[in-house]
Amino acid sequence: MGELVTPAFLFLGGFVPREGGDIVAVRVREVEHELEHRVETLGFELVYVEWAGSRSRPILRIRVEAQAAERGASMQVGDCAKVSRGLESWLDELDAMPERYVLEVSSPGLERPLTRPRDWERFAGEPVVVKGWRELTKGSARLEGEIAGLDESVDGGAARIRLSDGEEVAIPLADIKGAHLVFKLDRGKRD
Numbered sequence: 130m131g132e133l134v135t136p137a138f139l140f141l142g143g144f145v146p147r148e149g150g151d152i153v154a155v156r157v158r159e160v161e162h163e164l165e166h167r168v169e170t171l172g173f174e175l176v177y178v179e180w181a182g183s184r185s186r187p188i189l190r191i192r193v194e195a196q197a198a199e200r201g202a203s204m205q206v207g208d209c210a211k212v213s214r215g216l217e218s219w220l221d222e223l224d225a226m227p228e229r230y231v232l233e234v235s236s237p238g239l240e241r242p243l244t245r246p247r248d249w250e251r252f253a254g255e256p257v258v259v260k261g262w263r264e265l266t267k268g269s270a271r272l273e274g275e276i277a278g279l280d281e282s283v284d285g286g287a288a289r290i291r292l293s294d295g296e297e298v299a300i301p302l303a304d305i306k307g308a309h310l311v312f313k314l315d316r317g318k319r320d
Contacts, residue, residue, distance in 0.1 A: 157180060159225050160189075160220075160223065160225050160226065161178050163219075164178065164191065164216070167215065167216060167219060168191070168193055168212060168216070169196070170215075171211060171212055171215045171216075172195075172196060173193040173194060173195060173196060173208070173212055174193060174194050174195070174196050175191060175192075175193055176191075176192040176193060176194055176237045176241065176242065176244060177190075177191065177192040177237065177242050177244050178190070178191050179191075182230075182231065184227075185227065185229065186227070186229045186230060186231065187226075187227060187230050187231070188230070188231040188233060189220070189230060189231070189232050189233070190233040190235070191212075191232075191233070191234055191235075192234075192235055192236065192237045192238070192242070193208075193209070193212050193234060193235075193236070193237075194236060194237055194241075195208075203236070204235075204236035208236075209234045209235055209236065210234075212234045213232055213234045216232060216234075217232060220232060239310075239312035240309045240310055240311060240312050241309060241310045242307065242308065242309045243257065243288075243308040243309060243310070246279055246281075246286045246302060247279075249276060249278060249279035249286075249288045249289070250278055250279050252276050252310060253276050253277060253278045254275060254276065255275065255276050255310050255311075256273070256274070256275055256276075256310065256311040256313075257273070257274060257275065257276050257290065257308055257309070257310055257311060258271070258272075258273050258308065258309055258311055259271070259272050259273075259274075259288065259290060259300060259305055259307075259308040260305070260306045260307045260308065261300065261304050261305060261306055262304055262305075262306045263304065265298075265300050265304065266292075266298050266300070270306075272290065272292065272298075272300075273292075273293070273311070274290040274291050274292045274293065274298075275290070275291045276288070276289070276290065276291075277289035277290060277291045277297055280299045283299060283301055284301075285301060285302055285303050286301070286302045287299040287300055287301045287302060288300045288302060288305065288308070
């Protein structure tokens with residue numbers, strides 16, 4: 130029989146091992162902090178980090194995009210390869226990483242996840258889907274609308290969302306399980 134593996138779960142962009150796991154949160158924070166700096170040095174912005182896989186062979190998935198000065202430029206396969214090559218030797222030398230791991234680098238995609246407070250300002254006016262840890266509004270833990278910005282007067286920040294009926298709601302960022310932009314193929318752009 131194969132080895133029993135303790136599953137790991139994604140929690141707000143990080144890896145949270147189940148009890149008894151090898152990879153501890155300290156290692157994850159150490160890797161993610163330096164990862165962001167190294168991705169920026171390569172000319173890209175780190176959008177999202179996900180740890181998956183098993184204890185013996187974790188998968189590090191990262192999504193990157195062009196830095197602010199390069200907005201409008203789409204990510205190409207060569208860009209992802211550049212980031213991968215730029216990170217591999219560092220990750221290979223890192224004590225916090227197991228000897229065997231998988232690094233996956235991709236663009237954020239058309240339905241880009243919103244992972245940082247600044248995303249709510251940057252993508253104001255764009256359609257969005259928001260999922261909450263619990264009810265967000267009107268009895269639902271899921272809502273769709275248009276991003277109206279970020280309310281920084283709320284402790285920890287709140288995403289302002291304009292619903293289809295015109296009502297604007299503020300959802301504390303701590304209550305958001307996940308959010309992403311919406312792409313509509315029929316118009317060839319977000320909307």
